Amino acid sequence: MSKNKRPVDDITRQIERVQAFVASGALSKYALATRADVGVATLTGMESPDWNPLSGTLARLVRAIDKWEAEHPKARPNRRAEARLEVT
Numbered sequence: 001m002s003k004n005k006r007p008v009d010d011i012t013r014q015i016e017r018v019q020a021f022v023a024s025g026a027l028s029k030y031a032l033a034t035r036a037d038v039g040v041a042t043l044t045g046m047e048s049p050d051w052n053p054l055s056g057t058l059a060r061l062v063r064a065i066d067k068w069e070a071e072h073p074k075a076r077p078n079r080r081a082e083a084r085l086e087v088t
Contacts, residue, residue, distance in 0.1 A: 036064035
């Protein structure tokens with residue numbers, strides 16, 4: 001690893017997972033926000049590398065994605081497992 005690259009932590013991987021999930025088109029921002037019981041405005045700007053949701057919001061989003069993927073096992077976006085994090 002070069003000196004300029006920081007290791008990616010679990011939180012960053014989860015943020016990237018949420019971003020990739022929405023970018024995959026599996027669910028719209030509105031549909032994901034509804035499933036996660038968060039405001040749609042929470043996902044405004046999520047395409048930005050600086051998007052940084054609150055930890056509780058991120059946990060809700062990840063749980064909503066996990067539930068959706070369990071309900072739609074054949075429609076899973078690629079590489080979801082690499083960003084898996086235990087969320088309580």
